[in-house]
Amino acid sequence: MPYFNVMAVELFDLARYGLNLHALAPVGVGFLVATLGVLVLLRERASSVSITFFGMALAGAVWMMSYGGIYCSLKPSLALEWAKIENVGVVFIPSLVYLFTLSVTGQLYRLRFSGVGSLLLSGLFAFTVVFTDLFVSGVWDFPWGHYARYGPWSLPFLAYFLCVSVASLLLLGWQYRCASSFYSQKRRLRAFLLAFGIAYLGSVDYLPAYGVPVYPAGYLPILICLAILAHTIWRYRLIDITPAFAANQILKTLSDALLVIDRDGIVQVVNQAACELFDRAEADFIGQPIWAIQGRFFPPEKFQTFVRAQVVHNYEVALSSKGGKRIVLEVAVSGIRDRFGDPMAVVCIARDVSERNQDEVELRRAHEALKKAHQELKAAQMSLIQAAKMESVGRLAAGVAHEVKNPLAVILQGLDYLDGHLASKDEGVSMVLQDGKDAVRRADGVVRGLLDFSSTKEIEMREESLNSVIEQSLLLVKHDLARNRISLVLDLEEGLPAVRIDRNKIEQVFINLFINAIHAMPEGGTLQVRTYSKQMEKLRVIAQVEDAGVGIPKEALAKIFDPFFTTKPTGKGTGLGLAVSKNILELHGGRIEVRNREEGGVQVILRFNAGGNGGGD
Amino acid sequence: MREGMAVETEKKTKVLLIDDEPSFTRLLRLNLEKTGAYEVREENKGSHSLEAALQFRPDIILLDIIMPDIDGGTVVSQLRSSEQLQNTTVLFLTAVLSKRMIQEKIDLLSSIPSIAKPVSAQEVIYFIERYTRR
Numbered sequence: 001m002p003y004f005n006v007m008a009v010e011l012f013d014l015a016r017y018g019l020n021l022h023a024l025a026p027v028g029v030g031f032l033v034a035t036l037g038v039l040v041l042l043r044e045r046a047s048s049v050s051i052t053f054f055g056m057a058l059a060g061a062v063w064m065m066s067y068g069g070i071y072c073s074l075k076p077s078l079a080l081e082w083a084k085i086e087n088v089g090v091v092f093i094p095s096l097v098y099l100f101t102l103s104v105t106g107q108l109y110r111l112r113f114s115g116v117g118s119l120l121l122s123g124l125f126a127f128t129v130v131f132t133d134l135f136v137s138g139v140w141d142f143p144w145g146h147y148a149r150y151g152p153w154s155l156p157f158l159a160y161f162l163c164v165s166v167a168s169l170l171l172l173g174w175q176y177r178c179a180s181s182f183y184s185q186k187r188r189l190r191a192f193l194l195a196f197g198i199a200y201l202g203s204v205d206y207l208p209a210y211g212v213p214v215y216p217a218g219y220l221p222i223l224i225c226l227a228i229l230a231h232t233i234w235r236y237r238l239i240d241i242t243p244a245f246a247a248n249q250i251l252k253t254l255s256d257a258l259l260v261i262d263r264d265g266i267v268q269v270v271n272q273a274a275c276e277l278f279d280r281a282e283a284d285f286i287g288q289p290i291w292a293i294q295g296r297f298f299p300p301e302k303f304q305t306f307v308r309a310q311v312v313h314n315y316e317v318a319l320s321s322k323g324g325k326r327i328v329l330e331v332a333v334s335g336i337r338d339r340f341g342d343p344m345a346v347v348c349i350a351r352d353v354s355e356r357n358q359d360e361v362e363l364r365r366a367h368e369a370l371k372k373a374h375q376e377l378k379a380a381q382m383s384l385i386q387a388a389k390m391e392s393v394g395r396l397a398a399g400v401a402h403e404v405k406n407p408l409a410v411i412l413q414g415l416d417y418l419d420g421h422l423a424s425k426d427e428g429v430s431m432v433l434q435d436g437k438d439a440v441r442r443a444d445g446v447v448r449g450l451l452d453f454s455s456t457k458e459i460e461m462r463e464e465s466l467n468s469v470i471e472q473s474l475l476l477v478k479h480d481l482a483r484n485r486i487s488l489v490l491d492l493e494e495g496l497p498a499v500r501i502d503r504n505k506i507e508q509v510f511i512n513l514f515i516n517a518i519h520a521m522p523e524g525g526t527l528q529v530r531t532y533s534k535q536m537e538k539l540r541v542i543a544q545v546e547d548a549g550v551g552i553p554k555e556a557l558a559k560i561f562d563p564f565f566t567t568k569p570t571g572k573g574t575g576l577g578l579a580v581s582k583n584i585l586e587l588h589g590g591r592i593e594v595r596n597r598e599e600g601g602v603q604v605i606l607r608f609n610a611g612g613n614g615g616g617d
Numbered sequence: 618m619r620e621g622m623a624v625e626t627e628k629k630t631k632v633l634l635i636d637d638e639p640s641f642t643r644l645l646r647l648n649l650e651k652t653g654a655y656e657v658r659e660e661n662k663g664s665h666s667l668e669a670a671l672q673f674r675p676d677i678i679l680l681d682i683i684m685p686d687i688d689g690g691t692v693v694s695q696l697r698s699s700e701q702l703q704n705t706t707v708l709f710l711t712a713v714l715s716k717r718m719i720q721e722k723i724d725l726l727s728s729i730p731s732i733a734k735p736v737s738a739q740e741v742i743y744f745i746e747r748y749t750r751r
Contacts, residue, residue: 402683405712406638409734413644416738420651437737444735 011069016078022144023071029219029226030064033057036230044237048108052100059096062089064219071145079139083148084129087136091125091157094118094164097196101168104192105175118164125160128153142213150209158206165200169193184236191232199225257350260336263307263343265289265300277329277352294319298333298348306333307343316353327354401447408447412440449580461500461588466531466541466608467492469503473510474529477518485524486517493532497610499541505584509592512577513545513604520549520602539610548601552594560594629656630749633675635666635692636710637684641734645679648738655745663687667695670702677749679732679741682711693729706748708732710741 010016037057044050066089069082095118102108102115129135137151172193179186202218202225251258257274261267270285278285278294285293291300296319298306306313312334320326330353336345415436422429470492474481481488517527525548534540552560556567561582578594585592585606593605632655634642642659649655660669663684670678678696682689689709696702709731732744 402712405734406641409712409736410638410641410644412735412737413641413648416648417644417651420648420738440735 010078011081016074017069017072018074020071020145023068026064026067026216026219029223030061030067032226033064033222034061036226036233037061040233043233047103049100049103052096052103056093056096056100059089059092060222062086063093064222067216067219070139070147073146076139076141076146079146080136080148083136083139083146087129087148088126091129092122094161094168095122098164098168101171101192105171105189107171107175121160125153125157140208140211142208144215147208147216149211150206154209161203165196169196169200172196188232188236191228191236195225195228195232198228254349259285259290259348259350260345261290261348262345265291265303267293268345274350277350297329297350298331303346306346307335309333309335327352328357329353404443404447408440408444412437415440449577460502460504462503463498464501464503464506465496466499466501466506466543467496469501469506470510470529470531470543473507473514476507476511477514480515480518481527484518484521486521487524487526489526489528491528491530496531497533497539497541499608499610501588501608502584506588509581509584509606510543510545512581516577517545517547517549517602520547520551525549525601533610541608541610543606543608545604545606546597546601548599551596551600551602554596557594557596629654630677630745631655631673631675632657632745633660633670633673633678634658634710635660635663635669635678635684636681637661637663637686638681645738645741649742649745652742654742663689663692666692667699667702670696670705671699674701675705677706677708677745679708679710679745682709682713708744708748710734710736 034057037054040057041050041054044053063086066082066086070079070086073079073082095115098118099108099115102111108115125135132153134151134153135157136148136154138149140147140149172189176186176189176193179189198221201221204214205216205218207214208216251269251271254271255273257277258269258271259267259274260269267285267288267290270282275282275285280293290297290303296317298317312332314330314332316328316330318326318328329350331348331350333346333348335343336347338344415433419433422433474488474490514527521527528544528546530544530546532542532544534542552567560578562579578592582592588608590606590608593607595603595605597603632649634645634657636642636659639659639661642661646657646659649657658669658673658675660666663681664686666678666680666687680689680692689711693707696705696707707729709729711731712734730744730748732741
């Protein structure tokens with residue numbers, strides 16, 4: 001290849017050049033274009049956009065800088081060499097602009113064949129430039145210096161140049177119209193349109209090549225184009241930061257496990273967090289059916305639902321993970337569709353919520369405990385209030401007892417005195433005296449009731465037969481029963497186990513119950529008393545007292561054990577009988593229940609613990 | 618009248634009533650005296666009990682517990698500390714019924730029987746007879 005050797009020697013022989021000031025402007029512009037290309041390549045990394053931009057800038061720089069060689073060459077033959085170099089750059093400009101346009105509009109893949117075709121055509125024209133005189137046939141001698149002289153092959157090139165340039169501009173314009181105005185892509189495309197539109201004014205440089213003596217000031221539009229491009233690129237960069245652009249980084253930094261599973265259930269994409277969650281390398285994931293990796297992750301029968309679903313499915317699933325630890329995953333699954341709307345794959349994002357669930361469980365447990373404690377506290381408070389009520393009733397009773405009993409004692413002594421001194425013992429006087437004494441006794445009874453109520457804590461426990469206590473109590477109300485025409489049905493179990501009780505107190509309880517029953521049946525009726533034993537968790541002795549009376553109004557049932565609560569007419573009851581009875585039963589470790597019978601009347605059930613260590617303190 | 622009563626003193630049981638309620642002691646005295654078996658003296662100031670007892674030398678003392686100037690328990694301990702009176706029978710005749718309440722006042726409960734007011738004259742006589750029979 002002696003031709004090239006000669007050429008190289010000539011090109012680098014500075015003696016063959018002379019200074020031409022016309023060369024300064026295009027060389028400077030060429031240098032700036034090359035610099036911009038390199039900077040973009042460095043800044044935007046090796047993306048298709050930056051590479052095509054770099055190629056475009058390189059071709060432009062070759063074109064511009066070669067003017068230096070042409071203008072400064074002393075001999076036409078050397079200028080011709082430079083003209084050939086220049087036009088190698090020139091022929092690649094349209095195809096590289098086209099490729100850049102494809103890249104920046106996202107059409108590179110779709111229109112890749114046209115891109116490659118234009119590159120090949122440029123290559124063909126470059127070949128004719130370098131190896132024939134058909135393209136560059138010689139040099140002109142203009143007042144500003146030598147200039148390339150185009151041969152016949154330049155004409156098809158110009159046609160090609162025109163077509164590709166128009167195609168590029170149309171493509172940019174079309175994309176510009178499509179782009180959303182909120183998107184920086186729109187502003188960027190507008191800037192490119194403007195820049196390339198101006199740059200094509202540089203075509204003026206073709207005119208001198210055909211002998212038209214127009215000064216080749218193509219470097220001016222190129223300079224303007226350069227300024228616009230530089231500003232645009234620095235302002236909006238060459239490409240947008242889109243989800244697709246950031247996808248890899250997103251996947252890598254996502255702390256939730258992410259899997260993309262195609263419609264056949266094969267794992268296609270997996271991120272670092274998923275690998276850690278399932279303790280598997282990425283290579284063990286990709287290409288595997290999801291069921292082979294984690295069967296319970298989602299059931300195969302549900303998978304097709306997920307693939308077809310239009311909505312995001314959220315669910316929780318418990319798995320045993322590495323080391324057999326139970327973990328709970330919160331999973332969100334959504335379908336991906338291709339551009340025809342057909343189901344293609346599912347994206348599945350899983351988050352380990354075991355700890356959160358554990359926290360929730362503990363929180364719920366703590367809440368329950370708190371609620372229970374609160375209820376207990378409330379109950380305790382209620383019983384404290386009740387105790388305080390009792391206590392105050394007790395104090396009141398003691399004070400009242402003393403203050404009432406003393407005058408009662410005076411009255412009774414007075415009545416006794418009159419009884420002994422009145423000579424005329426007619427029936428009326430005797431009756432008055434007797435009524436007076438009865439009234440004193442009744443008043444005393446009320447006071448005693450109060451005292452009993454406040455002094456029920458003193459109990460003397462002995463083993464007793466409950467049946468005999470009942471019989472004794474009945475004896476004391478025998479007359480009242482007869483007077484009120486109440487018949488007695490007694491059903492006392494023989495051989496009833498002994499109970500440990502304070503006989504006097506329990507007698508008092510039964511008398512209270514019998515008197516209540518008598519008061520409940522003013523028109524007569526039947527009083528039933530029954531005892532029996534029953535094996536529950538302990539052996540219990542149970543006494544049942546039933547009357548056939550009016551019953552207790554529903555709204556009163558809750559209050560019957562309150563001190564001073566009574567449904568009886570004034571003078572008939574103190575409202576202390578059941579309150580005292582309940583206190584007494586509780587001191588015995590027993591219970592009292594009062595309920596209305598379905599057939600009318602009231603049933604009272606007393607439960608005692610059988611045997612020697614049955615209750616009380 | 619007083620002299621006539623004095624004649625029969627030897628046969629009669631001497632009863633000292635100590636209670637801050639004059640109407641009660643007066644009526645009880647009348648009721649007891651009516652029987653002719655008792656010589657009765659009233660004392661309505663609890664703090665004068667020892668004095669009255671030393672002077673009257675009763676066979677039995679019916680003593681109230683709750684009195685404004687002194688309580689029955691203190692009176693009992695005063696009587697017990699006197700040589701002449703330490704064997705005199707004492708009965709509580711009180712409006713306080715509960716054992717616990719009595720216990721709050723005195724701890725001599727076990728040795729001293731109590732009668733709860735109100736009581737009829739017959740009941741009082743029954744208790745006097747029961748505790749003075751020797």
